[in-house]
Amino acid sequence: MAVYAIGDVHGCLPELQALLAQIDFRPQRDRLLFVGDILNRGPDSLGTVRFVRDLGEGAITLLGNHEARAIMGMSGLADGFFQSHLGALAQAPDAARILSWLRALPLMHREASLGVTMVHAGLYPDWTMADAFAFAARLSAVLRDDAGLTRLLAGFREPFPEQEPDDPDEMARLRFALAVMTRIRYCTPEGRLVWANPAGLAESPPDWTPWYGMRPLPEPEVMVYGHWAAAGLTIGGGYYGLDSGCVYGGKLTALRLDHPERPRFQVPCPCYVKPEIG
Ligand SMILES: [Mn+2]
Incomplete structure (x- = not known):
């Protein structure tokens, strides 16, 4: 048996x-843990979602910002926001089943025997791991509930707060947690989150810190995330950033988690789209 984490697929099914x-x-022997953003931008979101869904219990897929976007679009909560690449999902004969599957995707995953925690983008600097899992569990419950889904996502759009809101409305706190887990990249020295997406690490102000730089991990804990294609494959301090930009002509990466050296495997990808905000 082998356990692999897989980076952002973005509809690149042949890759x-x-x-x-x-x-x-x-499938009968190995397990796959997808960091999220399996769909959108690339050519075959529908085929990728069906392929991953049909892996059944052999695969766990995290909810990324593009899955959140698809849920909003397919639920009628994203006027003018719904991307054409996702139209095929909404028009598919199994659209209702796909939407149910997307709404059931977890925000975080813990592979306890391997000391591995996964999230699509990252975690807020001030959260303990218990805080983060509590938010993830509450978000999952809300996403599965029709009234909760509408209340959560109807107000889910930028600008997101730069710091955790001290808001009596639970939905405001949950929206912030959803934004963090699916979109966080940088913090400023003052501890404010930067929601813009600079072209690359080299072009960001030198005093900005990637979120994981604010959260040193105790050895031998490991955290696996995706989302940051501009940073590319990023490994250090127990953190593994697996978005190696497949849809932008980079590579698609698998990381074997149950091997002491955590070997990486990659395939090159044709460039399907130009890098853009988001
Ligand atoms: Mn993402």
């Missing part, structure tokens, strides 16, 4: 299948 062939993935 995902090539990567799984490279690692000789066997």
Whole structure:
């Protein structure tokens, strides 16, 4: 048995299948942990969602910002926000089943025997791990509930707060947690989150800190995340950033978690889209 974390697929289904062939993935034997953003931007969101969904219990997929976007669009909560790449999802004969599947995706995953925690983008500097899992569990409950989903996502849009809101409305706190877990990148020296997406680490102000720089991990804990394509494959301090920009002509990455050296496997990808905000 092998356990692999897989970076942001973004609808690049042939590349995902090539990567799984490279690692000789066997659904009856191995497990896959997707960091989220399996859909949008790339050419085959519908095929990728069906492929990953049909892996059943052999795969766990985290909710990324693009899954959140798809849920909003398919639930009628994203006027003028719904991207054309996702239209195929809404028009599919199994659209209702896909939406249910997306709403059930977890925000975080813990692989306790391996000391591995996963989240799509990252965690707020002030949160303990218990805080983060409590937010993740509450968000999952709300996303599965029709009234909760509407209350949560109807108001989910930028600008997001730069610091955790001290708001009596639980939905405001949950929206912030959802934004953090699916979109966080940088913090300023004053502890404010930067929601803009600079082109790359080299072009950001030198005093900005990536979120993981604010959260030293006790050894031998490991955190795996995705989302930050501009940073590319980023490894250090127990953190593994796996978005190696497949949809931008980079690579799709698998990280074997149950091996002491945590070997990486990659396939090159054609450039489907230009980098852009978001
Ligand atoms: Mn993302």
